[in-house]
Amino acid sequence: MKVDFSHLQAAHCENGVTTNLLRHAGVTQITEPLAFGIGSGLFYIQIPFLKINNGPAIAFRILPGLIFKRTCKALDIPVVRKKFSSPQKAQLFLDEQLHANRPVGCQVGVYYLSYFPKEYRFHFNAHNIIVYGKEGDNYLVSDPVMETVTTLTSYELERVRFAKGALAPKGQIYYPKEKTTVTTEQIRAAIKSGIKKNVFYMIKTPSSIIGVNGIKYTAGKIKTWKDKLGLHTAGLYLAQLVRMQEEIGTGGGGFRFIYGAFLQEAYTYIPNDGLLEISKSFTKSGDLWRTAAVHAAGIYKGRLSSQQDFNMMADYLYQISDIEKEAFKALSKLDL
Amino acid sequence: MKKTEVPQDPSSLKNFTKEVCYAVDEKGNYVTNLSTGWEVKTTALGITWDDIHKRAEIAKQQALKGEVSPLLYFIEIKVMDYVTLAAYTGFWQWQIKRHLNPSVFNALSDKKLQKYADVFDVSIDNLKKMNLNES
Structure with missing residues (x-):
């Protein structure tokens, strides 16, 4: 069985799953930047004291699952979401959906994901894929970060759907409940609420580790890394920052470019010139994140090694924090 | 950009x-x-793996000297943390930490060793010898 489904590659997995599932459900207007912006995906956090793979716990986007949830909610689309205690029940439910001609989103772990390059396989359990059919023992898979569709055997799919550890997927499956269309007015309203929520998370929370404050927090930490950790480990920490910022899924510059693209698309629904201006600020911020990454690479390749170099890395982040603070302030003042 | x-x-x-x-x-x-x-992030990923291999090699040497059980080698090379390994094996985290002690590890039943072997994709024999299944 095979659902008539079109695979559209995306930068980020959850954006891609959201976009492809909603398009299939009839929301023809949706694009990756719109899903990301309406889902208020842009974020920053460094969680103190927590280490992931022996490095700092840093994220450039909101918690997994929220982009799909928020985007559907903002567009008034009811969602079905299920977790399972047994792999058998999980497979049965999946097969039923495919029989009903329905592609579904699945949360999976990447460690055992056979079609990923080995170097990318860590115990990260919040990857998202779409399953859209089954031929023999092979499930037909649309992984939005891959150029083309692929397959997993039922054993391979079960293994990744029941990956264990932090954020264990527990066979989680989700999809829009029914076919639907949305109006331009609904999209307009969803864009506004998405922007408003993103403004809150980036500049209005009282937390010192979230949003633009979080970027400053990391900057402050970076200055201490060389003395505290030694040059080698400090380099590994910076490499982790760069990986979180640039690795598959971010669209470059820690999602900042996708957000810039979102604001340009938003303009086609809400013709306020401010959106285009502020979009440029996010391009500038994304560019600066990448300049900082090049500088960080100088350190972890061993070309740069002085405290001055770490201070300069911190300065990049202070600048970025200021640019994004101004950009979100300007967004909050727009009369949309 | x-x-x-x-x-x-x-x-x-x-x-x-x-x-x-x-x-x-x-x-x-x-x-x-x-x-x-992008070369900048290829290097970031590269040095991350170099570090993982280095940690694993240190663990292997320690295990060969009898200072730690072979488990540590697999934990490092398979990028495991205790939470994840506990979830996969069904052991408590404190049990896993105890199993890092060579004398405790050597006394484990085959049934318990098999749980580790399954997660690390090796036979019990290769688990003890620290031979990785490369496939």
Whole structure:
């Protein structure tokens, strides 16, 4: 069985799953930047004291699952979401959906994901894929970060759907409940609420580790890394920052470019010139994140090694924090 | 980032996929472009794996000297943390930490060893000898 489904590659997995599932459900207007912006995906956090793979716990986007949830909610689309205690029940439910001609989103772990390059396989359990059919023992898979569709055997799919550890997927499956269309007015309203929520998370929370404050927090930490950790480990920490910022899924510059693209698309629904201006600020911020990454690479390749170099890395982040603070302030003042 | 600046460096994505990047065209409009990789992050990933291999090698040497059980080698090379390993094996975290002691590890039943062997994709024999299944 095979659902008539079109695979559209995306930068980020959850954006891609959201976009492809909603398009299939009839929301023809949706694009990756719109899903990301309406889902208020842009974020920053460094969680103190927590280490992931022996490095700092840093994220450039909101918690997994929220982009799909928020985007559907903002567009008034009811969602079905299920977790399972047994792999058998999980497979049965999946097969039923495919029989009903329905592609579904699945949360999976990447460690055992056979079609990923080995170097990318860590115990990260919040990857998202779409399953859209089954031929023999092979499930037909649309992984939005891959150029083309692929397959997993039922054993391979079960293994990744029941990956264990932090954020264990527990066979989680989700999809829009029914076919639907949305109006331009609904999209307009969803864009506004998405922007408003993103403004809150980036500049209005009282937390010192979230949003633009979080970027400053990391900057402050970076200055201490060389003395505290030694040059080698400090380099590994910076490499982790760069990986979180640039690795598959971010669209470059820690999602900042996708957000810039979102604001340009938003303009086609809400013709306020401010959106285009502020979009440029996010391009500038994304560019600066990448300049900082090049500088960080100088350190972890061993070309740069002085405290001055770490201070300069911190300065990049202070600048970025200021640019994004101004950009979100300007967004909050727009009369949309 | 300008569309023409989207990096096209060699990376381990080769033969698997290219990734989507967002960039602006000459008119300043956002478009997408595929990238084969970026040297800056290929190096970031590379040194991360170098470090993992280094940790694993240290663990192996310690295990050969009898200072720690072979478990530590597999924990390092399979990028495991205790939470994840506990979830996969059904052991408590404190039990796993106890199993790092060679004398405790050597006294484990085959049934318990099999749980570790399953997670690390090796036979019990290779678990003890620290032979990795490369397939």
